[in-house]
Structure formats: structure tokens, C-alpha cells
Amino acid sequence: MSYQELNAATKTINLITLKKTFMSPIQTLIKDLADKHGRRRESLLPVMQGVVEQENFLSEYSMVEIAREMDLPAAEVYGTATFYSFLEVKKMGKFIIRMCKTITCAMKGKNQVLFAIQDMLKIKVGETSADGRFSLLETNCLGLCHKAPAMLINHDIYTDLTPEKVREILTEYMSK
Amino acid sequence: MATSYQLKRADFIFKNENDWEEILGKILKQSPQELINELISSELKGRGGAGFPTGLKWKVASETKSDKKYVICNADEGEPGTFKDREILQRVPYKVLTAMVACAHVIGAKEGFIYLRNEYWFLRDELEKVIDEFEYYCKEIKLDFSIQIFMGSGAYICGEETALFESMEGKRGEPRNKPPYPTTYGYMGKPTVINNVETLAHTYTIFKYGAKKFYDLGVQYSRGTKLFSVSGDTPKPGIYELELGMSLQDFVHEFGDGDTKAVQVGGASGFLVPRKKFADTAIGYQGKLTGISLPTGGSMMLFNSSRSMYNVLDNYLEFFREESCGQCTPCRVGCQQLLIGIKAVKRGEKPANYLDKLLRLTETMQYTAKCGLGQSVANSFSSIVENFREEMIY
Ligand SMILES: Cc1cc2nc3c(=O)[nH]c(=O)nc-3n(C[C@H](O)[C@H](O)[C@H](O)COP(=O)(O)O)c2cc1C
Ligand code: SF4
Numbered sequence: 281m282s283y284q285e286l287n288a289a290t291k292t293i294n295l296i297t298l299k300k301t302f303m304s305p306i307q308t309l310i311k312d313l314a315d316k317h318g319r320r321r322e323s324l325l326p327v328m329q330g331v332v333e334q335e336n337f338l339s340e341y342s343m344v345e346i347a348r349e350m351d352l353p354a355a356e357v358y359g360t361a362t363f364y365s366f367l368e369v370k371k372m373g374k375f376i377i378r379m380c381k382t383i384t385c386a387m388k389g390k391n392q393v394l395f396a397i398q399d400m401l402k403i404k405v406g407e408t409s410a411d412g413r414f415s416l417l418e419t420n421c422l423g424l425c426h427k428a429p430a431m432l433i434n435h436d437i438y439t440d441l442t443p444e445k446v447r448e449i450l451t452e453y454m455s456k
Numbered sequence: 457m458a459t460s461y462q463l464k465r466a467d468f469i470f471k472n473e474n475d476w477e478e479i480l481g482k483i484l485k486q487s488p489q490e491l492i493n494e495l496i497s498s499e500l501k502g503r504g505g506a507g508f509p510t511g512l513k514w515k516v517a518s519e520t521k522s523d524k525k526y527v528i529c530n531a532d533e534g535e536p537g538t539f540k541d542r543e544i545l546q547r548v549p550y551k552v553l554t555a556m557v558a559c560a561h562v563i564g565a566k567e568g569f570i571y572l573r574n575e576y577w578f579l580r581d582e583l584e585k586v587i588d589e590f591e592y593y594c595k596e597i598k599l600d601f602s603i604q605i606f607m608g609s610g611a612y613i614c615g616e617e618t619a620l621f622e623s624m625e626g627k628r629g630e631p632r633n634k635p636p637y638p639t640t641y642g643y644m645g646k647p648t649v650i651n652n653v654e655t656l657a658h659t660y661t662i663f664k665y666g667a668k669k670f671y672d673l674g675v676q677y678s679r680g681t682k683l684f685s686v687s688g689d690t691p692k693p694g695i696y697e698l699e700l701g702m703s704l705q706d707f708v709h710e711f712g713d714g715d716t717k718a719v720q721v722g723g724a725s726g727f728l729v730p731r732k733k734f735a736d737t738a739i740g741y742q743g744k745l746t747g748i749s750l751p752t753g754g755s756m757m758l759f760n761s762s763r764s765m766y767n768v769l770d771n772y773l774e775f776f777r778e779e780s781c782g783q784c785t786p787c788r789v790g791c792q793q794l795l796i797g798i799k800a801v802k803r804g805e806k807p808a809n810y811l812d813k814l815l816r817l818t819e820t821m822q823y824t825a826k827c828g829l830g831q832s833v834a835n836s837f838s839s840i841v842e843n844f845r846e847e848m849i850y
Binding site: 320321322323324325326328329359360363364365366367381382383384386387419420421422423424425426427428432435436437 | 533534535536537538539541542573574575576577578606607608609610611612623624625626627628629644685686687688689693694695724757759763767768771772775778779781
């Protein structure tokens with residue numbers, strides 16, 4: 281590499297670092313995700329999923345930033361996000377509990393399990409605990425009917441639930 | 457008339473055979489035409505619910521001229537009571553991937569995708585590893601084909617093939633009008649073969665053992681085996697591979713708890729069969745000469761006499777109301793009104809014959825809704841309301 285080339289390269293690197301220091305962490309995250317997945321419309325879901333992985337939800341700010349980074353109307357980003365139940369646009373806790381409410385789980389004691397969770401975390405379905413750690417949601421068939429009732433906590437599955445079992449699981453999460 | 461088919465267990469799909477390289481090598485040596493013929497003569501039909509002949513699907517896509525084509529594995533498995541695709545991807549992913557490479561070879565695709573529902577995120581890392589092995593293999597033999605996982609984001613409707621394409625294109629998962637069909641206008645407007653996970657896994661059996669082996673199983677119009685996801689009031693919930701064509705009577709004899717009142721065949725979008733019709737119902741695709749033949753994506757939910765069929769219907773309708781994409785009025789408004797309607801009848805706010813009005817509404821939905829979701833609400837609604845009318849009222 282010649283001296284001129286080296287100089288030019290250093291300048292670009294400095295510019296990138298400089299730009300990054302002025303970017304908010306979410307802006308940096310979105311830029312990195314767009315670099316990884318691309319900026320075409322087909323990349324919108326992977327980019328949004330990437331933000332949800334970090335932030336647990338898509339804030340208005342993230343959606344506007346995604347729109348800017350990917351050169352899309354913000355309304356399109358919002359419209360797409362709100363279609364999908366795993367792309368929450370409301371602030372969510374660190375651990376999102378999704379309790380299956382479809383028929384087999386409902387028949388096999390989902391409500392008792394749900395009461396146990398609500399009682400323990402002092403939140404109702406759709407709410408987030410005051411400390412911002414747990415959100416409780418109901419969801420449609422998780423594909424675990426042979427081991428009903430079932431739930432997800434973030435990406436982890438829990439099956440054959442009973443009130444006792446769910447209390448143990450949550451106790452473990454509380455110390456995480 | 458009672459059907460005479462017995463329950464015949466089979467073990468192909470989950471049989472662990474560490475020979476995919478050998479099988480794939482054998483497949484790639486054959487011409488697309490030979491492979492298509494093999495599939496057509498096996499009479500394999502799609503296992504995702506619709507039952508379209510797989511060989512024909514591959515054939516049309518292979519004949520369509522285009523600079524780009526795609527192979528997509530539909531792993532959105534969202535039908536209530538279905539959980540077999542997850543098990544296939546967990547236990548024998550290499551069969552599905554072998555089939556995807558075979559399909560790419562047949563139609564001339566360079567890119568493949570597995571559309572995996574978000575609920576199955578926990579499968580992802582292991583699946584990536586197997587994909588890496590396949591991509592390495594393809595590179596070695598200089599076959600230009602790559603496979604990517606595309607994660608869904610929690611929407612049952614994205615299992616419908618055209619909604620799935622919309623979703624992959626970064627949009628709301630709203631079904632398109634058909635035709636055009638995916639084989640000519642699919643993902644990104646290019647010819648696409650989209651198959652269910654299980655359909656792909658069956659092609660492994662066919663390519664390995666020959667079409668005849670597969671064809672000899674099952675009955676006329678319903679050849680081969682099928683995975684059944686058995687849940688509800690049964691002493692042995694789980695996944696079972698059975699030959700198609702058995703009577704529901706035999707099925708209940710094997711899986712019931714002795715007190716089976718009804719079986720929901722095909723998930724929330726399928727039919728509820730009451731006890732008195734078990735003997736006359738066979739499980740397979742349409743076209744059998746005797747009795748009723750019910751197709752199924754594999755969901756079999758058993759209910760015993762302690763269950764209220766009103767609660768079952770209420771649960772299904774809530775499912776449809778939430779999962780309707782909202783794009784067309786008959787389905788969006790229809791699902792809401794059906795739910796409001798049955799609640800009103802139950803509370804006595806509407807007379808019993810209001811149920812007949814609701815039945816006519818489902819008929820309208822069947823004819824006017826844009827996609828299979830709205831069209832199939834009538835299946836469970838009418839089969840439950842007609843067979844368990846008293847339970848809806850009292
Ligand atoms: C509302 C709706 C949901 C569907 N969900 C799925 C699904 O989760 N998995 C699937 O393989 N097919 C699903 N299908 C069927 C697909 O549209 C398509 O027919 C299938 O993927 C084709 O594959 P096959 O021929 O191998 O069955 C669904 C159809 C409808 C109308
Ligand atoms: S029938 Fe229902 S799910 Fe299908 S396009 Fe219409 S509104 Fe959407």
C-alpha cells in the first residue's frame with residue numbers, strides 16, 4: 281500500500297468511527313443489520329427481527345430509523361411490523377412469556393398455569409411487570425399440542441406445564 | 457357403510473439413514489425428466505393440506521422459462537394441532553435438504569429458502585449446521601445452489617403460499633389472487649416450487665426406494681404414508697406415520713380413550729366428525745368411491761364426552777378472527793360476526809335459528825373469501841353446529 285492509499289484508508293476509517301460515535305446505539309444496530317442483510321425490501325423482516333432480538337420490541341424511533349436506513353416510507357415499516365405478532369411495537373420486558381391458548385392447551389389446563397403466572401408476577405395478559413423484566417402474552421398454537429399446555433419464554437419452549445412447574449421455571453428466570 | 461381399511465403403521469420418515477450423500481449422488485445422476493416421472497408415478501400429493509400432486513408441481517416449474525427460480529420449504533406449520541414438521545426438521549433435516557437440492561436440480565433453481573415459523577427459533581442453529589454441510593457438498597460437486605433460513609414473525613396466514621412470498625418480500629403477509637400460481641409467479645415474481653416439509657421428506661423415500669414402494673402403500677387416490685399429529689383426549693399423544701385411507705373408526709380404536717365423542721380432522725380449518733360418523737369416514741384425499749373422505753394436513757384432535765363443543769368452536773373462531781389477514785371483507789368481518797353470533801345464541805340474546813343465518817354466512821365466506829383461510833372457516837363451523845346444535849344453544 282502506498283503512503284497516499286494508507287492515508288486515504290485511515291481517513292475513511294476515522295470517518296466511520298466518527299460517524300459511529302455520533303450515532304445512537306440503535307442507529308448503529310440498525311446500520312449493522314442493514315449492512316448484514318441488505319437494504320432491499322426483502323431485508324425488512326430480518327432487520328426488524330434483529331432489532332427485536334436486542335430491544336425486545338420496535339419503538340417508534342427504531343421504526344423511523346429503519347425507514348431512513350432502508351429508504352422506505354416509515355408508514356410502510358410500521359404497517360409491516362404491526363402485521364406480525366412477534367414484532368411488538370409496544371415496550372416489552374426482557375423475558376416475554378407467550379402462553380399457548382389454542383384448543384388442546386386450553387383443554388389441558390392452560391388457565392390454571394396462566395393464573396399461577398399472573399399471581400406470581402402480579403401482571404395480567406398484555407402487561408409488563410413494573411421492573412420491566414417480564415411481559416405476559418397469549419399466543420396461538422405453538423405446535424406442541426402433544427405436550428400441552430405449552431409456552432415460550434423468548435425463544436425457549438416449556439411443555440407439560442402445571443402451576444407448580446411454571447412457578448419453578450419463573451423462579452429460575454427471576455434470578456437471571 | 458363401514459370402510460374396511462385397517463390402521464397400518466409405517467416407519468419411513470423418521471428412519472435414520474445416514475446415506476444422504478449416496479442418495480443425493482444417485483438423484484443428481486438422473487435427468488430432471490426421470491425424477492419428475494418417478495414422482496408422478498408415486499402419486500405423492502402435497503402434505504401441507506391442499507394435496508396438489510408434487511410431481512406435477514415440479515414439472516410445471518421445470519418447464520417455465522425464467523432467469524431465476526426458487527425452491528421453498530414451507531415450515532410455517534401453524535395449523536392448530538399440527539406439530540409433525542417440527543419433528544422432521546429436528547430429527548431428519550437432511551431428508552428435507554436432499555429433496556430441496558433434488559428440486560433445484562429438476563427445475564434449475566440456484567437459491568432455496570426454508571421459511572421457518574418464529575415459534576421454532578430453537579431449531580435454527582442445528583438446522584444452519586446441516587445446511588452448511590449441504591452447501592459444502594454442493595460446492596464440492598460444483599452445483600450452484602444455496603439455502604437460507606427465513607424466519608417468520610408470528611402469523612398463521614404466512615403458511616399460505618402467496619402470503620409467504622409477500623412476507624419474504626418484506627411486506628404484510630397478505631395472500632395474492634390465484635392464478636397466477638407459484639410455479640409461474642412465485643417469490644419475487646419468479647417460478648417457485650413451494651412444498652411442505654413433510655412432502656419433501658417423502659420424496660427422499662421415493663427417490664431411495666423407488667416410486668412403486670410408495671405407491672403400494674395407502675389406497676387409491678391416497679397413496680403412501682402420512683404423518684399424523686395426535687393430540688387432545690388420547691392416552692398416547694404424539695406423531696405417528698400411518699398409511700393413508702384408514703377409517704376414522706380404526707383410528708379412534710387405536711388412539712381414543714374409550715370415550716371419544718368427536719375428532720377434529722385437519723385442524724381448525726378442517727372438519728369435526730362426531731362418533732356416529734366414525735365408521736363412514738376415511739382419512740385421505742377426495743375421490744374414494746365409498747363413504748366420506750377427509751383430507752388432512754395431519755392434525756387429529758380427539759375430544760371425549762367431557763368436552764363442550766361450544767368451547768371448541770369458540771376457540772377456533774377466536775383463532776380465525778385473530779389470524780385473518782383482514783384483507784377481504786367476507787373473512788375479516790365474517791370471522792368477527794360468527795364469534796359474536798355464537799356468543800349471542802349461547803347467552804339467549806338471539807334465537808336458536810340465528811345459527812342458520814350464521815351457517816349461511818359461512819357459505820358466503822366459502823364462495824367469496826380470497827384465500828383458503830376465509831374459505832375454510834365453514835368447514836369446522838358447519839360440522840360443529842350441525843352435529844352439536846344443542847350444545848351451541850344450551
Ligand atoms: C391459511 C393457510 C395456511 C397454510 N399453512 C400452511 C403451513 O403452515 N404449512 C404448509 O406446508 N402449508 C400451508 N398451507 C398450504 C400452502 O398454501 C401450500 O399449499 C403448501 O405449502 C404447498 O405444499 P405441498 O404441496 O407440499 O403441500 C396453508 C394454506 C392456507 C390457505
Ligand atoms: S380470506 Fe381472510 S386471510 Fe384470506 S385474504 Fe381474505 S382476509 Fe386475508
